[in-house]
Amino acid sequence: MSVLVYIEHSEGKVKKTSLEAVAFAKALANQTSEGEVTALALGTISSDELALVGGAGASKVLHASDSKLNDGVIQAHSTAVAQAFKSVGAKTLVLAKSSLGDAVAARLSIKLKAGLVSNVVELPKTDSGYSVKRSIYTGKAFAESLVTTENKILAIKKNAIDLKLDDSKAAVEEFVVTLSESDFASKITATERATGEVLLPEADIVVSGGRGMKGPENWGMLEEMAKILGAATGCSKPVSDIGWRPHHEHVGQTGVKVAPTLYIAVGISGAIQHLAGVNSSKCIVVINKDPEAPFFKAADYGIVGDAFEVIPKLNEALKAEL
Amino acid sequence: MKILVCITHVPDTTSKIQFTADNTKFDTTGVQFIIGPYDDYALARAVELRDQTGGTLTVLNVGEAETEPTLRKALAIGADEAIRVNANPKDSFFVASQIAHYAKEGGYDLILMGRESIDFNGGMVHGMVGELLNMPSFSPVMKLEVEGTNVKMAREIEGGKEMLEATLPLIAGCQEPIAEWKIPNMRGIMSARTKPLNVVEAVSNETQAEVSRYEMPPAKGSVKLVDKDNVAELVRLLKNEAKVL
Numbered sequence: 001m002s003v004l005v006y007i008e009h010s011e012g013k014v015k016k017t018s019l020e021a022v023a024f025a026k027a028l029a030n031q032t033s034e035g036e037v038t039a040l041a042l043g044t045i046s047s048d049e050l051a052l053v054g055g056a057g058a059s060k061v062l063h064a065s066d067s068k069l070n071d072g073v074i075q076a077h078s079t080a081v082a083q084a085f086k087s088v089g090a091k092t093l094v095l096a097k098s099s100l101g102d103a104v105a106a107r108l109s110i111k112l113k114a115g116l117v118s119n120v121v122e123l124p125k126t127d128s129g130y131s132v133k134r135s136i137y138t139g140k141a142f143a144e145s146l147v148t149t150e151n152k153i154l155a156i157k158k159n160a161i162d163l164k165l166d167d168s169k170a171a172v173e174e175f176v177v178t179l180s181e182s183d184f185a186s187k188i189t190a191t192e193r194a195t196g197e198v199l200l201p202e203a204d205i206v207v208s209g210g211r212g213m214k215g216p217e218n219w220g221m222l223e224e225m226a227k228i229l230g231a232a233t234g235c236s237k238p239v240s241d242i243g244w245r246p247h248h249e250h251v252g253q254t255g256v257k258v259a260p261t262l263y264i265a266v267g268i269s270g271a272i273q274h275l276a277g278v279n280s281s282k283c284i285v286v287i288n289k290d291p292e293a294p295f296f297k298a299a300d301y302g303i304v305g306d307a308f309e310v311i312p313k314l315n316e317a318l319k320a321e322l
Numbered sequence: 323m324k325i326l327v328c329i330t331h332v333p334d335t336t337s338k339i340q341f342t343a344d345n346t347k348f349d350t351t352g353v354q355f356i357i358g359p360y361d362d363y364a365l366a367r368a369v370e371l372r373d374q375t376g377g378t379l380t381v382l383n384v385g386e387a388e389t390e391p392t393l394r395k396a397l398a399i400g401a402d403e404a405i406r407v408n409a410n411p412k413d414s415f416f417v418a419s420q421i422a423h424y425a426k427e428g429g430y431d432l433i434l435m436g437r438e439s440i441d442f443n444g445g446m447v448h449g450m451v452g453e454l455l456n457m458p459s460f461s462p463v464m465k466l467e468v469e470g471t472n473v474k475m476a477r478e479i480e481g482g483k484e485m486l487e488a489t490l491p492l493i494a495g496c497q498e499p500i501a502e503w504k505i506p507n508m509r510g511i512m513s514a515r516t517k518p519l520n521v522v523e524a525v526s527n528e529t530q531a532e533v534s535r536y537e538m539p540p541a542k543g544s545v546k547l548v549d550k551d552n553v554a555e556l557v558r559l560l561k562n563e564a565k566v567l
């Protein structure tokens with residue numbers, strides 16, 4: 001018996017959110033005596049990189065290296081995970097919430113007759129029943145869900161657990177999956193992805209700009225700050241609506257929900273729909289020229305001032321300290 | 323083409339979220355309910371497709387009688403008929419089972435939903451229905467074009483998007499910029515009163531993960547302001563006090 005973790009990778013590296021899922025699974029397995037943690041990776045990636053997943057708590061990594069799985073074809077990935085779940089005799093599947101992970105988890109919950117809880121924020125309470133705490137109303141509240149099925153799927157939210165990596169190496173084994181043509185009924189014809197940048201949904205620090213930045217030509221100073229901090233850049237909805245920034249940078253209720261340790265908002269008013277996307281951040285810094293901007297009520301630190309004066313100075317101060 | 327759009331009836335995005343004293347129910351006092359914003363994108367795209375290709379557009383909600391004004395609004399925006407599955411939407415599996423049953427009965431070519439509901443934010447119902455009906459499901463879809471039975475889509479992925487091709491029937495969980503939200507006009511509002519709104523019963527009672535309790539996050543402390551002429555102080559605070567640098 002073991003807890004299975006579906007891990008994702010990009011640009012040759014296992015995603016940090018997937019490592020968190022492994023650490024979560026390990027803590028869960030210890031609590032419920034479910035034995036070991038087995039991770040499953042799909043598509044081309046090096047065995048050396050996969051072995052490092054041991055550092056987060058997996059004893060074994062199953063690797064379905066078939067290059068047909070390189071693209072995240074939802075049905076093919078669901079089929080592969082279901083086969084691994086049965087093969088290791090798992091009762092619980094853990095995965096990180098993501099664009100692909102969510103889609104795969106939903107299909108698997110039917111395939112595996114497994115109760116599914118998404119946006120999980122902490123380890124389940126398993127002493128009587130199986131109660132899982134998750135974030136709802138876009139981070140404005142929590143709910144405890146009582147899972148009544150034998151098989152279970154937990155899609156965890158970023159920062160649900162503190163990730164500590166050690167030097168342990170996991171054993172990597174080839175895993176052969178049987179895929180049929182119907183698994184590939186849909187085709188991915190092209191992918192456009194920012195490479196080399198820190199990805200917004202996974203970033204530890206986010207520097208975000210709003211309409212107060214006045215125009216796309218002024219983003220240079222925010223990009224500079226992001227570079228100094230190793231941060232991702234984000235924006236408010238009107239900024240991506242007018243086309244100052246790409247759509248995938250739009251943060252909020254109808255955009256990306258971020259959960260960084262530090263969120264820096266510059267020239268964003270702090271409308272409730274924007275806050276809905278950032279309220280899981282550990283620390284929020286707001287820079288706005290209007291002392292009455294609602295964002296200050298949700299902030300930990302703030303500067304009342306003109307972004308065009310404050311940001312260049314702040315960039316200098318950051319460079320000096322870091 | 324027969325299109326089904328599944329809509330949620332959810333608190334307006336500006337609502338204050340509160341629960342009743344024993345933390346077991348959402349407190350609806352003073353709350354305005356709307357069509358889920360993502361469902362509204364799905365509906366807007368469905369109206370465009372129906373107008374473009376002909377056929378019918380049905381909206382469906384799993385909910386109790388209080389959701390009917392929300393279904394009427396969808397009719398005013400342009401749906402031809404509405405179905406209300408008369409039941410409390412107990413969990414995603416329960417909702418997906420109802421949708422799958424009535425979708426099969428209706429034989430729809432295209433089923434559009436929102437990327438996620440804004441109350442429970444699962445982003446799961448479309449995938450579950452897809453597996454129950456053995457249809458491909460895609461989410462979050464930001465572009466969807468239909469030509470005959472071929473469908474071209476763009477799906478958002480971390481840091482970008484992927485282009486997809488598939489064939490009908492299929493299910494998509496939608497988000498912007500798939501279409502612009504539509505506001506009902508006077509003629510729409512008038513005609514919505516006489517369009518059919520059929521109430522049907524739940525086909526199964528099975529659930530897998532019902533909510534037992536709600537909880538509010540701890541209250542936030544007040545902001546610490548730093549003078550704009552002393553930005554180095556902010557860097558020190560972030561480093562030494564908040565320990566986030």
Ligand SMILES: Cc1cc2nc3c(=O)[nH]c(=O)nc-3n(C[C@H](O)[C@H](O)[C@H](O)COP(=O)(O)OP(=O)(O)OC[C@H]3O[C@@H](n4cnc5c(N)ncnc54)[C@H](O)[C@@H]3O)c2cc1C
Binds near residue numbers: 209213235290306
């Ligand atoms: C259903 C729905 C969903 C929505 N979803 C989202 C969402 O997901 N994300 C989102 O962001 N919004 C969303 N919105 C929109 C939201 O309500 C706000 O309109 C939006 O967040 C405002 O963006 P903003 O703060 O950039 O612009 P504004 O409200 O125009 O604020 C600009 C701010 O910049 C400040 N400023 C101006 N000049 C300077 C300067 N030189 N230096 C410093 N500060 C300056 C101003 O004081 C002001 O506070 C949604 C709305 C609805 C109805």
Ligand SMILES: Nc1ncnc2c1ncn2[C@@H]1O[C@H](COP(=O)(O)O)[C@@H](O)[C@H]1O
Binds near residue numbers: 360414434
């Ligand atoms: N009670 C419901 N009635 C009809 N459709 C629903 C219901 N709940 C969820 N959906 C649809 O499923 C999508 C995803 O919901 P969720 O999985 O709850 O985030 C929503 O955007 C709706 O399109």
